[in-house]
Amino acid sequence: MSPSHQPTSTNPAYLKNEFAQRFVRALNNLNHANSAARDHNQMHRRTSLVKIAAYTAMASVVGSRRAWSRAVLWRIRKRSRNRGLLLIRNRKRVDHKITSCHHHAKVMSLKRRNPNPKRQGFNPFRDSSQELKLRKLVPGSGTMDSWCLMGETADYIKCLAAQVDVMKTLVDLYATT
Amino acid sequence: MDPPIINETSFSAANPSSYSLTEIWPFSNINGGANEGLGLKVNSFVSGFGENEESSVTDQSGGRRKQRDAHSEDESSKIVSTSSNNDLRSLNGKRMKVSGSKDELGGLKVDGEGSSGSRSKGAAEQSGKPNEPPKDYIHVRARRGQATDSHSLAERARREKISERMKILQDLVPGCNKVIGKALVLDEIINYIQSLQHQVEFLSMKLEAVNTRMNSPIEGFPTKEQLGPPPFDAAGLLFGSQAAREFGQESQPEWLHMQLGSSFERAT
Numbered sequence: 001m002s003p004s005h006q007p008t009s010t011n012p013a014y015l016k017n018e019f020a021q022r023f024v025r026a027l028n029n030l031n032h033a034n035s036a037a038r039d040h041n042q043m044h045r046r047t048s049l050v051k052i053a054a055y056t057a058m059a060s061v062v063g064s065r066r067a068w069s070r071a072v073l074w075r076i077r078k079r080s081r082n083r084g085l086l087l088i089r090n091r092k093r094v095d096h097k098i099t100s101c102h103h104h105a106k107v108m109s110l111k112r113r114n115p116n117p118k119r120q121g122f123n124p125f126r127d128s129s130q131e132l133k134l135r136k137l138v139p140g141s142g143t144m145d146s147w148c149l150m151g152e153t154a155d156y157i158k159c160l161a162a163q164v165d166v167m168k169t170l171v172d173l174y175a176t177t
Numbered sequence: 178m179d180p181p182i183i184n185e186t187s188f189s190a191a192n193p194s195s196y197s198l199t200e201i202w203p204f205s206n207i208n209g210g211a212n213e214g215l216g217l218k219v220n221s222f223v224s225g226f227g228e229n230e231e232s233s234v235t236d237q238s239g240g241r242r243k244q245r246d247a248h249s250e251d252e253s254s255k256i257v258s259t260s261s262n263n264d265l266r267s268l269n270g271k272r273m274k275v276s277g278s279k280d281e282l283g284g285l286k287v288d289g290e291g292s293s294g295s296r297s298k299g300a301a302e303q304s305g306k307p308n309e310p311p312k313d314y315i316h317v318r319a320r321r322g323q324a325t326d327s328h329s330l331a332e333r334a335r336r337e338k339i340s341e342r343m344k345i346l347q348d349l350v351p352g353c354n355k356v357i358g359k360a361l362v363l364d365e366i367i368n369y370i371q372s373l374q375h376q377v378e379f380l381s382m383k384l385e386a387v388n389t390r391m392n393s394p395i396e397g398f399p400t401k402e403q404l405g406p407p408p409f410d411a412a413g414l415l416f417g418s419q420a421a422r423e424f425g426q427e428s429q430p431e432w433l434h435m436q437l438g439s440s441f442e443r444a445t
Contacts, residue, residue: 130364
């Protein structure tokens with residue numbers, strides 16, 4: 001609860017610098033890893049990899065202070081873990097693992113739902129469909145109450161704007177070279 | 178000591194809706210008349226308030242006010258009178274947080290009495306006696322018709338915090354300052370996040386294209402000033418060799434090599 005009381009805690013310049021460093025490093029790694037197979041069929045996959053790299057870089061800059069960054073990092077870790085399982089074991093086991101993960105998440109969400117029952121009565125969102133939309137957009141906001149959701153949204157917007165800014169700059173730089 | 182006992186029993190009935198005007202009338206009369214009878218109850222309330230020295234009741238009239246308020250709260254929030262001490266204390270805590278001018282205290286009080294419906298007659302009769310507004314109230318903005326029980330006060334304080342946070346969000350989203358209305362602001366925020374996420378998607382597509390075109394962009398990363406014309410386009414090999422000579426003087430042979438390699442690859 002305590003970090004979400006200060007929605008604007010991180011310095012934007014620091015955020016951008018760190019993100020740019022990490023993202024560029026990740027792009028480099030991606031390039032080295034993908035240099036072998038390069039055809040147009042894999043363009044979509046590579047795009048998604050770049051996107052994931054960008055989100056991961058931003059989430060790792062923010063660290064574990066925020067719920068949304070924790071959610072992003074956790075999702076990526078789960079993804080890579082499943083991917084590793086996919087390589088090692090057969091498909092059936094992976095499916096089993098995924099369902100158990102989902103079950104675990106569901107149990108956790110049930111446990112964590114509504115930490116303060118006094119807050120239940122008050123909802124800043126008059127329109128609950130808007131809140132649902134917002135919860136879909138902000139990662140990791142499924143289990144928090146609407147009071148935390150607003151703080152997380154503020155921080156997420158800030159980080160996302162910085163991310164877009166840096167990525168635009170990078171695209172410009174690459175395009176001119 | 179008769180009247181307080183009557184009060185106790187009537188409130189411990191825990192069914193506030195059963196109060197009629199005839200039950201309230203003697204209560205208010207007692208409040209007006211028997212000061213020493215009330216002393217006991219006032220003292221008990223004072224001991225409840227002992228934590229914050231600002232709200233400690235000193236004179237009888239203020240205490241009576243408090244007690245009456247507490248009773249109306251009991252009625253509206255359906256809490257038995259034994260728990261009213263805690264309730265009041267938490268209420269006071271809420272009030273302590275919200276700061277404001279004390280000029281509008283009268284308005285708050287009048288509204289509080291108005292909200293407790295059937296009691297307003299007794300209040301009107303009683304308002305002649307304790308004339309000066311008690312100093313131990315801390316202002317919570319309560320307009321006409323708003324409830325003043327602890328739950329509503331807490332909710333109002335929380336709503337103020339929410340609107341503060343809304344303001345922060347509004348400052349973050351460009352062009353959102355002019356928008357009025359919570360729903361519209363939320364729409365704006367949602368649209369902004371969506372557009373940012375789409376931008377990330379689009380930019381990563383672009384970056385992917387550029388990134389694969391030039392193999393290792395980072396090790397030798399040229400700035401814009403170092404480059405004259407855009408070095409590689411559909412012109413292909415010839416231009417590439419020329420660029421090789423042009424960039425040979427610069428200290429990024431590795432990057433250059435990669436660039437050349439990619440251009441070769443593209444040309445074939």
